[in-house]
Amino acid sequence: MNIVLGVGGGIAAYKAALLLRLFTENGHSVTVIPTAAALRFVGEPTWSALSGKPVHSDVWTAVEQVPHVRLGQQADLLVIAPATADLLARAAAGLADDLLTNTLLTARCPVVFAPAMHTEMWEHPATQANVETLIARGAHVIPPASGRLTGADTGPGRLPEPETIYEVCRHQLEHSGSPRGPQAAPRPDPEGDYSGWRVLVTAGGTREPLDPVRFLGNRSSGKQGYAVAARAAARGAQVRLISANVALPDPPGVQVETVETALELQAAVQAAVGWADLVVMAAAVADYRPATYAQSKMKKSHAPGHEDAAPTIDLVRNPDILAGLVTARGTAATPVIVGFAAETGEPGTSVLQLGAEKLARKGCDLLVVNEVGVDKTFGQDENTVHILRRNGQPQVDAGPAGKEDIAQTILDVARTVLG
Ligand code: C5P
Numbered sequence: 001m002n003i004v005l006g007v008g009g010g011i012a013a014y015k016a017a018l019l020l021r022l023f024t025e026n027g028h029s030v031t032v033i034p035t036a037a038a039l040r041f042v043g044e045p046t047w048s049a050l051s052g053k054p055v056h057s058d059v060w061t062a063v064e065q066v067p068h069v070r071l072g073q074q075a076d077l078l079v080i081a082p083a084t085a086d087l088l089a090r091a092a093a094g095l096a097d098d099l100l101t102n103t104l105l106t107a108r109c110p111v112v113f114a115p116a117m118h119t120e121m122w123e124h125p126a127t128q129a130n131v132e133t134l135i136a137r138g139a140h141v142i143p144p145a146s147g148r149l150t151g152a153d154t155g156p157g158r159l160p161e162p163e164t165i166y167e168v169c170r171h172q173l174e175h176s177g178s179p180r181g182p183q184a185a186p187r188p189d190p191e192g193d194y195s196g197w198r199v200l201v202t203a204g205g206t207r208e209p210l211d212p213v214r215f216l217g218n219r220s221s222g223k224q225g226y227a228v229a230a231r232a233a234a235r236g237a238q239v240r241l242i243s244a245n246v247a248l249p250d251p252p253g254v255q256v257e258t259v260e261t262a263l264e265l266q267a268a269v270q271a272a273v274g275w276a277d278l279v280v281m282a283a284a285v286a287d288y289r290p291a292t293y294a295q296s297k298m299k300k301s302h303a304p305g306h307e308d309a310a311p312t313i314d315l316v317r318n319p320d321i322l323a324g325l326v327t328a329r330g331t332a333a334t335p336v337i338v339g340f341a342a343e344t345g346e347p348g349t350s351v352l353q354l355g356a357e358k359l360a361r362k363g364c365d366l367l368v369v370n371e372v373g374v375d376k377t378f379g380q381d382e383n384t385v386h387i388l389r390r391n392g393q394p395q396v397d398a399g400p401a402g403k404e405d406i407a408q409t410i411l412d413v414a415r416t417v418l419g
Contacts, residue, residue, distance in 0.1 A: 001076040001173055003030045004107070006100045007047070008084040009037020011150050012116040012159035016081045017042060019162040020050045026170075031056060031071055033100045035087065059099050068099055072106030079169050080104075082116035082159045083141075085127050091139075092130035110172040111139040114165045119155030135238075135275070138255075142168055143274025156274070167267045171259070192236020193415060199237040200276035200335070201229040202269065202283035204244035206262045210313065211294040218284045222246030224340075224383060225282030227407035229254045232278075235411065240275070242268045244283050262286050262318040269321055273328075273335065278414055280338045281322045282368075288315035326363040336417045338410065339364040342372040352386060352395075359388045365417050366390075368410055387413050 003023050007016045013034070023030045032047040033056050047055045059068045072078070080087060080100070087100070091113070096102045104111065113134060121127060122144055131141050142165060145158040159165075189195065203225020207215040222243060229241040230251035239254045244265055250256045257272075259265045262285045273279060291314040301309045322339045329335065341358045343351040355369035367388045383406045384399035398409040 001028050002074055003028045004071055004075040004078045004103060005030050005032045006080040007034040007038040008080060008082050008087040009035050010082040010084045010116050011041060012082040013038045013041040015159050015162055017046055017050055019081055019165055022162055022166040033103060035098060035100055056099055059102060068102035069106050072103040075107050075109045077110050077169055077173050078107045079112040081114035081165055083113040085117045085121045088115060088127060088130045092133040112169055112172060113139055113141045114159055115144050116159035117157050118149055119157045122157045140172060142271050168271045171267060189236040194232055195236030197237045197277045197418060198275055199232040199239045199278045200272050201225050201280045202242045202265060204246035205284040206244045206265055206286045207260050208286045208289035209293055210290045211298045213297055216286060220284035222248055224403045226251055227403040228280050228282060228410055231407040231411055240272055266319055266321045273325060276335045278336045278418060279325060282340050285321055286318055289318055291316045322364060323362050336414060337364040338366045338414055341367055341369045343369060344372055355388050366413060
């Protein structure tokens, strides 16, 4: 694939060299466009040696090739790392004052920004407004990591690790079906009670591949998660939906990203959680995945005397994404985290008891418990749920009702936690 790597003028430019290597080692052709300030941190020879290509850094070189138009038009993905506050501002304003900003205007492929700057600059309303503008236009902005910054100070603003940025880009290349145009996402309803809130929803069920044709999966249809995303958007929220193997149309006004496996879902959630005020983890995530993946289709044994032999499939644990979000949040108030628990009940233990134990174990703010079985809930249009709250607050019951109505109740309760 043709990747354009834009490098902004920040100290983290050196990490972009590692990102460049990840792209080239995985067979991509990368054109690097450093800004003038980026070249003060890492020089042209580094970029051209690592990319194996001439470096384009200004609009006045090789003018006959019209690089300010060609590079953007031919790109399959444009990634900016580090994206400085200045670069985000110029991109949001649509300026075209250097080769990189020209390229941003001519590109019609997925665009990923990986911002890095000091905490104060990142948190400044001007920067946040620029990020919102870029997201509304369809760009993908990876929230900066928290940790040690250039000086002795710490806080959000670090460039995420090159592996994380690479995973997000790989994901965009594989899953963004149609190239994103520059058109704006529909404006959320400013009057809705979720106006100004950002909601991240996961939906569907992950698939864990065994070989190119088989997977371990589950019966989740994604209907409940899609209903939450649709209702949140209708109530004025900005909504991002991470969808695992769902055969439903995109809800209107919602930015949808598709994933297949639990590990992909984790990467997508990690990339988006810094943006979110509320996370609704409605996806049924596989707790285990096959320990090995067979590159070609697994065959039955026809060896004489072994016709009845069956393979043993070893499994390994998947990360608990929800529990990881709670741990990463620490003592911060946001994002508010909602988990789901699909329970079948057990002899001697009711579905509600299992739910209460799970709420305590996972540490999320709300747990939406529903009883499942082959004919219950999964794939059905109706649902009955019990929304468990922390700190001994009484549970809220909803249903039997349509999944849209259940979604409204979940959002009503979550709204009270958001404050
Ligand atoms: O433990 P259990 O799978 O029943 O928990 C369900 C909740 O935890 C759901 O909200 C689901 O999205 C989340 N989950 C997760 N990562 C896993 C398994 C479940 O985030 N590996």
